[in-house]
Amino acid sequence: xxxxxxxxxxxxxxxxxxxxxxxxxxxxxxxxxxxxxxxxxxxxxxxxxxxxxxxxxxxxxxxxxxxxxxxxxxxxxxxxxxxxxxxxxxxxxxxxxxxxxxxxxxxxxxxxxxxxxxxxxxxxxxxxxxxxxxxxxxxxxxxxxxxxxxxxxxxxxxxxxxxxxxxxxxxxxxxxxxxxxxxxxxxxxxxxxxxxxxxxxxxxxxxxxxxxxxxxxxxxxxxxxxxxxxxxxxxxxxxxxxxxxxxxxxxxxxxxxxxxxxxxxxxxxxxxxxxxxxxxxxxxxxxx
Amino acid sequence: xxxxxxxxxxxxxxxxxxxxxxxxxxxxxxxxxxxxxxxxxxxxxxxxxxxxxxxxxxxxxxxxxxxxxxxxxxxxxxxxxxxxxxxxxxxxxxxxxxxxxxxxxxxxxxxxxxxxxxxxxxxxxxxxxxxxxxxxxxxxxxxxxxxxxxxxxxxxxxxxxxxxxxxxxxxxxxxxxxxxxxxxxxxxxxxxxxxxxxxxxxxxxxxxxxxxxxxxxxxxxxxxxxxxxxxxxxxxxxxxxxxxxxxxxxxxxxxxxxxxxxxxxxxxxxxxxxxxxxxxxxxxxxxxxxxxxxxxxxxxxxxxxxxxxxxxxxxxxxxxxxxxxxxxxxxxxxxxxxxxxxxxxxxxxxxxxxxxxxxxxxxxxxxxxxxxxxxxxxxxxxxxxxxxxxxxxxxxxxxxxxxxxxxxxxxxxxxxxxxxxxxxxxxxxxxxxxxxxxxxxxxxxxxxxxxxxxxxxxxxxxxxxxxxxxxxxxxxxxxxxxxxxxxxxxxxxxxxxxxxxxxxxxxxxxxxxxxxxxxxxxxxxxxxxxxxxxxxxxxxxxxxxxxxxxxxxxxxxxxxxxxxxxxxxxxxxxxxxxxxxxxxxxxx
Numbered sequence: 001x002x003x004x005x006x007x008x009x010x011x012x013x014x015x016x017x018x019x020x021x022x023x024x025x026x027x028x029x030x031x032x033x034x035x036x037x038x039x040x041x042x043x044x045x046x047x048x049x050x051x052x053x054x055x056x057x058x059x060x061x062x063x064x065x066x067x068x069x070x071x072x073x074x075x076x077x078x079x080x081x082x083x084x085x086x087x088x089x090x091x092x093x094x095x096x097x098x099x100x101x102x103x104x105x106x107x108x109x110x111x112x113x114x115x116x117x118x119x120x121x122x123x124x125x126x127x128x129x130x131x132x133x134x135x136x137x138x139x140x141x142x143x144x145x146x147x148x149x150x151x152x153x154x155x156x157x158x159x160x161x162x163x164x165x166x167x168x169x170x171x172x173x174x175x176x177x178x179x180x181x182x183x184x185x186x187x188x189x190x191x192x193x194x195x196x197x198x199x200x201x202x203x204x205x206x207x208x209x210x211x212x213x214x215x216x217x218x219x220x221x222x223x224x225x226x227x228x229x230x231x232x233x234x235x236x237x238x239x240x241x242x243x244x245x246x247x248x249x250x251x252x253x254x255x256x257x258x259x260x261x262x263x264x265x266x267x268x269x270x271x272x273x274x275x276x277x278x279x280x281x282x283x284x285x286x287x288x
Numbered sequence: 289x290x291x292x293x294x295x296x297x298x299x300x301x302x303x304x305x306x307x308x309x310x311x312x313x314x315x316x317x318x319x320x321x322x323x324x325x326x327x328x329x330x331x332x333x334x335x336x337x338x339x340x341x342x343x344x345x346x347x348x349x350x351x352x353x354x355x356x357x358x359x360x361x362x363x364x365x366x367x368x369x370x371x372x373x374x375x376x377x378x379x380x381x382x383x384x385x386x387x388x389x390x391x392x393x394x395x396x397x398x399x400x401x402x403x404x405x406x407x408x409x410x411x412x413x414x415x416x417x418x419x420x421x422x423x424x425x426x427x428x429x430x431x432x433x434x435x436x437x438x439x440x441x442x443x444x445x446x447x448x449x450x451x452x453x454x455x456x457x458x459x460x461x462x463x464x465x466x467x468x469x470x471x472x473x474x475x476x477x478x479x480x481x482x483x484x485x486x487x488x489x490x491x492x493x494x495x496x497x498x499x500x501x502x503x504x505x506x507x508x509x510x511x512x513x514x515x516x517x518x519x520x521x522x523x524x525x526x527x528x529x530x531x532x533x534x535x536x537x538x539x540x541x542x543x544x545x546x547x548x549x550x551x552x553x554x555x556x557x558x559x560x561x562x563x564x565x566x567x568x569x570x571x572x573x574x575x576x577x578x579x580x581x582x583x584x585x586x587x588x589x590x591x592x593x594x595x596x597x598x599x600x601x602x603x604x605x606x607x608x609x610x611x612x613x614x615x616x617x618x619x620x621x622x623x624x625x626x627x628x629x630x631x632x633x634x635x636x637x638x639x640x641x642x643x644x645x646x647x648x649x650x651x652x653x654x655x656x657x658x659x660x661x662x663x664x665x666x667x668x669x670x671x672x673x674x675x676x677x678x679x680x681x682x683x684x685x686x687x688x689x690x691x692x693x694x695x696x697x698x699x700x701x702x703x704x705x706x707x708x709x710x711x712x713x714x715x716x717x718x719x720x721x722x723x724x725x726x727x728x729x730x731x732x733x734x735x736x737x738x739x740x741x742x743x744x745x746x747x748x749x750x751x752x753x754x755x756x757x758x759x760x761x762x763x764x765x766x767x768x769x770x771x772x773x774x775x776x777x778x779x780x781x782x783x784x785x786x787x788x789x790x791x792x793x794x795x796x797x798x799x800x801x802x803x804x805x806x807x808x809x810x811x812x813x814x815x816x817x818x819x820x821x822x823x824x825x826x827x828x829x830x831x832x833x834x835x836x837x838x839x840x841x842x843x844x845x846x847x848x849x850x851x852x853x854x855x856x857x858x859x860x861x862x863x864x865x866x867x868x869x870x871x872x873x874x875x876x
Contacts, residue, residue, distance in 0.1 A: 035853045035860065050824040054857035091861050097406065116857060161756075163724070174756060178788075182824075215823035216791035219758050 028060035029067065029108065029133055030141040036119075036129075039148045041182035041214045045075055045085060045120035048095070049184075052088070055115045057133060057141075059108040065135065066105045069117065072130035074102075078122040086118045121149040124183065152212060153181030154188065156262045156273045167236045169254065170243075171277050173229035175220035175262045179212040186211050188266045190220055192229050194250045195259040197276070203258065204229070206247035210264075220262070231258055231277050360389045367413075368395050378412050385416030392420040397428070400438070407437055414441035418448030426451040433457055440474050447478025455484045462502075463490055473505045480509025488515045495521050495537075500530035507533060511540025519546045526551055526570070527563045534563075538570035549576050556582065565599045572603035580607045584615060590625075598632045605639030612640055617648050623656065630660045634667035642671065646680050653684055658694040665700040669707050678708050686716045695725035702728055706735035714739045718747035721764070726757040733763035740770040749779050762792045769800020777804050781812045784830075787822070795829050802833030810839040817845060817859075828859045835866025838873040842866070 036053035043049050053074075059065055075085035087106060090097030096116075100106065106115070121127060127149055132142040157176040162169055175192055179185055193205040206228050212218045221228045229248040232238055238251040250258060261274040366372050366380040384392035399405050399413045414432065417425060426449060432442035443461065446454040461467055461475040476494060479487040491513070494506035507525060510518035518540065525537040526548075541548035548570075555567040568586070571579040586592055586600035601619070604612055619625055620633040637645035649664050665688060668681045682705075689701035702720050705713040713735065720732035729751065736744050748768040755761045765783055768776045783789055783797035798816065801809045816822060816830040831849070834842040849855055850863045 033853070035855075035857050037856050038854050050828070050856045050858050052857050054860070091858070213791060213823075213825075215787070215826070217758075217788070 027065060027135055027138070027140055029065060029135070030058050030060075031131065031133060031143045032056045032058045032112075034131070034143055034145060036145060036147065038146070039150060039182065040119060040121065041150050041184055042121050042124050042152070043184040043214075044122060044186070045118050049118065049120070051119040051121075053117050053119060053129075055117060055131060055143075057108055057113045057115060059110050059113060062110055064107045064109050066107050067140065068105050068134045069102050069115065070132040070134050071102055071117065073127045074117060074129055074131070075120040076123055076127060080123050085120065088116050088118060091116070119147070121147075124149045124151045150182040151269070152179045152183040152185035152214065152266060154179055154185060154212065154264055154266055154269055154271050156264055156271055157217075158260060158262050158273050158275045160260075160275070160277050162278070165239075167234055168239055169233045169278075171231040171233070172227040173231070173248075173260055173277070174227060175229070176217050177210055177212050177220065177264050178217045179214060182214050184211070184213050185266045188212055188264050190265075191261075191263045192220060192248055193259075193261045193263075194229060194231060194248055195261060197257060197259050203250045204248040229260065231260075233278075360384065360387050360391060363387070364392060364395055367392075367399070374406055374409055377409055381409070381412045381416050385419040388419055390420055390422065393417065393422070393425065396420065397425075400428075400432075411438060411441045414438045415444045416448075418445030418450075421445075421449055423449070423451050423453075425449065426453050430454060430457050433461065440468075440471050443471060443474035443478055447474075447481035450482050452482060452484050455479065455482055455486055458482075459487055459490055462487075462494060462506075469499050469501055472499075473501050476502060476505035476509050480505075480512035483512050483514070485513060485515055488513050488517055492518055492521045495525055500528075500533055503528070504530060504532040504536045507536040507540050511536070511543040514544065516544060519544055522546075523548075523551055526567070527555055527558060527560070528566075529560075529562050531566050531569055534566035535570045535573045538574050542574045548574060549579065553579070553582060556586070561593045561596055564593075564596050568596065568599040568603050572606055575606065577607070580604060580609060580612065584612060587619065587629075588615060594626050594628050597626075597629050601629065601632045601636050605636040607640060610641055610644065613637060613644055613648070616640075617652075620660070621652060621655070627657055627659050630657070631663035634664045635670060638667050638670045642674065642677050646671075646677060650681065650684050653688065658696055661688075661692070661694070662697045662700045665697060665704055668704045672708050682709055682712070689716055689720055695723070695728055698723060698725065698728045699731060702731040702735070706731070706738075711739055711741065714741040714744050718744040721747050721751035726755075726760050729755065730757065730760040730763055733760055733767050736767035737763055737770050739767075740772065742771050742773045745771045745773040745775050749776070752779065752783070758790045758792065761790060762796055765793045765796040765800065769796060769803075772803060774804065774806070777801070777806060777809060781809065784816060784826070785812065791823055791826065794823070794826050798826060798829040798833055802836035805837055805839065807839070807841065810834065810837060810841050813837075814842060814845050817849065824856050824859065828856070828862050831859060831862040831866050835862070835869040838870050840870060840874060843870055846870075 033056040034053055035056075040051050043051050055069075057067075069087065071082075071085055073082045075083050077083050084102045086099045086101055088096040088099045099118075102117070117131075119129070125148070127147050128144060129147060130142065130144040133140045155178045157174075157178060159174045161172045161174065163172075164170075173192065175190075177188060177190060188210045189207065190210045191205060191207045193202050195202050208220065208222075208228070210218055210220065226243070226246055228246055230243040230246045230250075232241070232243070232249070232251045233254045233256060234251070235254045243249045252258070257276050257278060259274055260277050261272060263270065263272040363380040363383045367377050367384065369377075381396075384396075396413045396417045400410055400417070402410075414429075417429065426446070429442045429446050429449065430453070432438045435442070443458065446458060458475040458479050462472050462479065464472075476491065479491060488510065491506045491510050494502050495510075497503050497506065503525065507522055510522060522537045522541050522544070523546065525533055528534055538548050538552060541551075552567045552571045555563050558564055558567070568583065571583075583600040583603050587597055587604065589597065601616065604616065616633050616637055620630050620637075622630070634645070634649055637648060645667075649667065653661065653664055655661050655664065665685060668685060671677050671681065685701050685704050689698055689705055692698050692701065698720070702717060705716050709716070717732040717736050717739075721729055721736075723729050723732070733748070733751070736748065744767065748764050748771070752761065752764050752768070755764060765780070769780060780797040780800050784794050784801065786794070798813065801813060813830040813834050817827050817834070819827070831846070834846065846863050846867050850860055850867065852860070
């Protein structure tokens with residue numbers, strides 16, 4: 001009987017020790033600083049993205065301690081749901097050498113530890129970011145801050161170059177999408193149409209998904225050597241040239257004009273511009 | 289010159305002395321121990337540790353391999369230096385493996401065990417361990433066959449090591465169809481390198497494996513085993529569809545002494561064009577001279593399929609028989625011939641006889657067909673490094689670069705010019721920056737970026753005024769930045785500051801400014817860094833350039849950014865690096 005009591009007592013001590021160890025929040029670890037821009041651009045998690053925060057965590061214990069960083073709204077998907085993000089290591093002045101998920105434990109050495117966490121937002125607006133330093137189930141410290149996630153600011157540019165080959169005038173259409181905002185625009189649906197102004201019929205068109213990074217300008221054509229749209233006007237026979245890899249090609253006669261329209265759509269942002277090619281009839285050489 | 293002669297004479301004298309000592313040492317060593325001297329690694333180890341002979345051998349080795357010795361030391365230094373970029377460390381790994389020098393084994397093992405090293409470096413080092421290691425490393429590599437990251441590299445390495453102890457583990461891998469194709473391929477090749485007959489039965493079975501890659505590796509390996517049991521199953525593979533399975537089988541059969549040539553020539557009449565084509569490749573790979581007359585017949589046969597004729601013409605390039613030049617030139621000149629058949633001829637002509645080919649090709653450089661003309665120009669890339677022959681083609685290629693009516697020809701001319709003419713190409717390429725075709729301009733700019741020639745500055749600046757293509761502008765900017773010409777600075781500043789400019793161009797310009805220790809450059813970079821409403825990537829590049837310039841005038845602004853907790857952390861980190869750079873320079 002005495003032996004059984006002893007065993008029960010030992011069991012209770014063991015369970016208590018486990019529970020105490022699991023929920024022990026007496027470990028002296030705290031967040032001392034969070035360095036973060038208060039305004040970020042909409043962007044997914046990418047290793048070459050600038051969206052990140054640096055957290056300084058002080059470990060006042062005498063030995064390394066394993067922790068997990070639990071985050072809320074550090075990475076928010078397109079549905080507005082908070083998901084796990086990544087911790088990056090080994091910055092050499094231009095890039096990081098490795099990364100790990102916030103699901104994984106990291107080790108804090110005694111003293112000051114700088115941890116870089118990637119942020120990513122597929123939605124715009126204000127986000128309340130929460131960071132918890134966890135040791136097993138115990139919260140050792142937590143901090144929160146807000147970031148304002150900005151959208152891209154899109155605009156478009158259209159122009160053309162004309163070259164003459166015998167009786168042909170070939171108009172190469174140049175189209176650009178500009179982003180004057182901090183947000184990165186991915187999956188920008190971009191449509192280039194060549195329209196007959198008399199009938200309003202779309203004679204040729206091409207649609208592409210384009211990425212426009214923050215504060216940048218992206219050409220519609222991904223090919224180095226070719227435009228995506230070509231208008232060939234001839235005073236005689238048109239050529240057999242398919243103008244590959246251009247996808248929107250219209251062949252007509254000198255004296256004709258076409259409306260070239262560029263429409264870009266990113267979520268609720270719709271921007272468009274149009275030009276007439278040739279700008280005036282006299283440019284094509286024949287007065288009408 | 290005199291000193292060089294003296295040095296050569298001194299080395300010869302030392303070599304003779306060392307040879308005498310070595311001969312003496314070998315004889316006395318053998319007499320003393322009664323053991324035979326074999327060139328396997330363990331015996332070398334014993335002799336190195338045992339007598340005066342070892343020091344003589346070491347000295348002799350150092351004398352002969354003095355350059356290699358220095359190189360090995362240098363490659364090891366690069367490999368173990370963690371601040372080196374990974375590309376250099378990987379290259380050092382390759383060079384060390386290639387040297388076969390056993391001193392590399394220890395640093396290799398340290399990197400393999402260090403899990404903080406990058407995966408790719410550890411894989412590369414593991415793959416090369418077998419080239420520098422010895423039997424002591426067999427167990428380590430066998431153990432690593434179970435490592436998810438290093439398994440394939442270990443299998444490869446075991447082949448180089450050649451220790452028969454690895455045969456069974458490698459056979460287990462090859463026999464296990466649930467293993468990855470790459471892993472099984474590596475095991476098959478290594479079994480071939482080890483050459484143990486225990487593996488022959490399994491390798492023969494693998495000739496019928498579902499994977500054509502396993503089939504071809506097994507075929508190659510069987511050739512290494514020297515086992516005649518493989519002849520019949522290898523012969524069955526000669527009419528298969530996969531080119532490497534056929535060529536490897538042919539090579540293996542050749543090594544085993546089978547009449548493979550007859551079998552392959554018979555297959556040249558096979559109804560399947562792939563079999564005919566593969567038979568040509570296989571005959572070519574076993575280097576049978578008598579096949580060339582057959583290849584020429586196929587090349588001239590206008591009823592044969594284009595692909596087969598191209599294979600035959602290409603195979604003729606392995607011959608050095610000048611009699612082939614005339615019939616091949618006839619094919620090249622014949623306007624009624626198929627374009628793709630004609631286009632393969634120039635390279636073959638150069639392979640057969642460079643000098644004669646150049647004379648013929650330069651004469652025919654005005655051939656009407658654009659693709660054939662482009663192929664002639666492109667064939668001159670084969671002359672890369674041949675200082676004697678290159679001057680013969682520079683002028684005609686330069687003429688085509690600037691005057692040919694068709695851009696594909698001009699493009700090939702730009703590529704060839706950059707490849708073969710080296711720095712002498714920069715004048716021609718600078719002129720090509722005005723080409724009407726953006727691809728030609730882009731190639732010219734890309735190669736000018738490597739040449740860093742100050743004389744191209746003006747051409748680049750003019751070309752940038754009109755260029756609209758994003759990538760071409762990027763290359764032009766890079767080329768301009770690399771001229772290190774102070775005249776380029778105002779343009780680079782302008783490109784960096786222009787918000788209407790492509791971001792890649794702005795960033796390239798900001799990078800390029802990092803070598804100009806000019807107060808105006810520092811000021812412009814500081815302005816970019818201060819513009820919080822500009823691209824963070826550009827601002828970070830400006831910081832890196834400020835750090836490279838090391839101008840103390842930037843310390844204030846950098847310190848301010850470093851203290852700004854609202855700033856992008858990555859910009860702050862780059863600022864810390866930049867400040868460290870500047871402080872280091874100040875201290876020194």
